Amino acid sequence: MALFSRRPKKPAEPSGDAVDTPADATAADATAAGDAPAAQATADATGEVDAAAAPSVSISVSSYGGLGAAPAPARPDADRAPAADAEPPATLPRMGGREWMHTAPEQTETIPGLRDNALLRDALGRVGDAPASQALLDVARQLMQGHVFLRVKGDARTLLAEGKPLPLGVANLGDRVFALAFSSGAALQASLKADGDADTSAMGQPVLTVLQHVFASNYDGIVLDPASTPSRAVxxxxxxxxxxxxxxxxxxxxxxxxxxxxxxxxxxVADALTRVPLWVAAGLAEGGVPGLAEGRTPDGSRFLEVYSHPLEVAVMGRGDNAVPITAVQLAKALRSDDAITGVVVDPAGPWIRLTRDELAPVLALGQ
Incomplete structure (x- = not known):
C-alpha cells in the first residue's frame, strides 16, 4: 500500500517538480447543469420516475483559470445543444466539434511500462475545443475511471521499502496548494523536461485512492498534466x-x-446496472411536458438514456437535470413502455447500447 505525505498546515516551498500556476489566473464560475430543464428530452416520464418531482443535481464548477491557455473563441456550433433525437451511432452529438466516442481509445504506453489513461489524456487534449466549463466537466468525468500517475521526490520504491511517506509534487496558486497528477507517460516527460529535476520517480495509483489522499491531506484540488499547456486542468x-x-x-x-x-x-454492463447508482436526464419534451431524455436511431428505435454519474449528464450540454433512478425504477420504466427498445449508457462516450433482451437481469427486478 502506498504511503503519502500529508499537506502541511501552511504551504511549504515547492519541491523541485512543483509547478506554479500563472499569477493572472482568475476564477470563473459556470453552471453546467442548471435548474431549468432544457427542451431536449423526448420521452414522457414513465414508470416510477417523476421527472418533475424527483430530486435533481445541478453541478456548478470553478475553473480557477486552470484550463491552460485561454479558451479559443467558440465556433458557431460549439455551444449548440445536440438535437433532441440525436443518439449514437446514427446522428452523433458533438461537444466543441468532436463526436462522442463509442469505445475508448486504444491503450498506449508513451513510457514503456506505464500504461496511459487514454480517456483522461484525450479529454485533456480537447481543452480549448469547447467552452471552459464544458471542457472542465469533460476532464472531470473522464477522471472517474482508471488510474493517474504521481511524481515523487526521490525513489518511490526505496521510500516505500523504508516505510517512509512519499513527498508528492505540488503547485501553489496564491495560498492554495494543489497536488500534481498525470494522465500519461508523455505528460510526465513534459513535467520532467519543464523543471529538470531528475531526482524523482513515477508511480501509478487508482484514481479514487489518489483523490481520497487529496481530501485527507486538505489539498485544494489537483492539477492534471501541469506542464502540458494548454492540455492541462485544475x-x-x-x-x-x-x-x-x-x-x-x-x-x-x-x-x-x-x-x-x-x-x-x-x-x-447489464449486470452492473442492477446494483450501481444510476441517473437519467430530465428535461422538457415538446409542449413543455416533463420527460426523460432518450435517443432514436434512423429506423425509429428508442433508447432511454442512462448515466453512470451526474457529470455524464452535465457534459451533454443540454441543461438537463441529473435525476437518480434505482434499478427497480428503471425496470418499471422499461416495462411501462414496450416501444422503448433498450437503453444507451453514458451517451457522451464511451457508450454502449443494450437491447431489452440484453437487459433481462434489469427487467426481472421488481416483478
Missing amino acids: LPAELLKRAVEQADPELTVKTLLAAERTPEISAQ
Whole structure:
C-alpha cells in the first residue's frame, strides 16, 4: 500500500517538480447543469420516475483559470445543444466539434511500462475545443475511471521499502496548494523536461485512492498534466468531493466502458446496472411536458438514456437535470413502455447500447 505525505498546515516551498500556476489566473464560475430543464428530452416520464418531482443535481464548477491557455473563441456550433433525437451511432452529438466516442481509445504506453489513461489524456487534449466549463466537466468525468500517475521526490520504491511517506509534487496558486497528477507517460516527460529535476520517480495509483489522499491531506484540488499547456486542468477539491460522493465506489460501469469490448461486455454492463447508482436526464419534451431524455436511431428505435454519474449528464450540454433512478425504477420504466427498445449508457462516450433482451437481469427486478 502506498504511503503519502500529508499537506502541511501552511504551504511549504515547492519541491523541485512543483509547478506554479500563472499569477493572472482568475476564477470563473459556470453552471453546467442548471435548474431549468432544457427542451431536449423526448420521452414522457414513465414508470416510477417523476421527472418533475424527483430530486435533481445541478453541478456548478470553478475553473480557477486552470484550463491552460485561454479558451479559443467558440465556433458557431460549439455551444449548440445536440438535437433532441440525436443518439449514437446514427446522428452523433458533438461537444466543441468532436463526436462522442463509442469505445475508448486504444491503450498506449508513451513510457514503456506505464500504461496511459487514454480517456483522461484525450479529454485533456480537447481543452480549448469547447467552452471552459464544458471542457472542465469533460476532464472531470473522464477522471472517474482508471488510474493517474504521481511524481515523487526521490525513489518511490526505496521510500516505500523504508516505510517512509512519499513527498508528492505540488503547485501553489496564491495560498492554495494543489497536488500534481498525470494522465500519461508523455505528460510526465513534459513535467520532467519543464523543471529538470531528475531526482524523482513515477508511480501509478487508482484514481479514487489518489483523490481520497487529496481530501485527507486538505489539498485544494489537483492539477492534471501541469506542464502540458494548454492540455492541462485544475480541478478544485469541492468539485472532486462531490463527484466522488455521487460515484459508484467501484466505478463499475465507467471501468467496463473504458475496457476492451469483448463479447461479454454487454452482459457485464447489464449486470452492473442492477446494483450501481444510476441517473437519467430530465428535461422538457415538446409542449413543455416533463420527460426523460432518450435517443432514436434512423429506423425509429428508442433508447432511454442512462448515466453512470451526474457529470455524464452535465457534459451533454443540454441543461438537463441529473435525476437518480434505482434499478427497480428503471425496470418499471422499461416495462411501462414496450416501444422503448433498450437503453444507451453514458451517451457522451464511451457508450454502449443494450437491447431489452440484453437487459433481462434489469427487467426481472421488481416483478
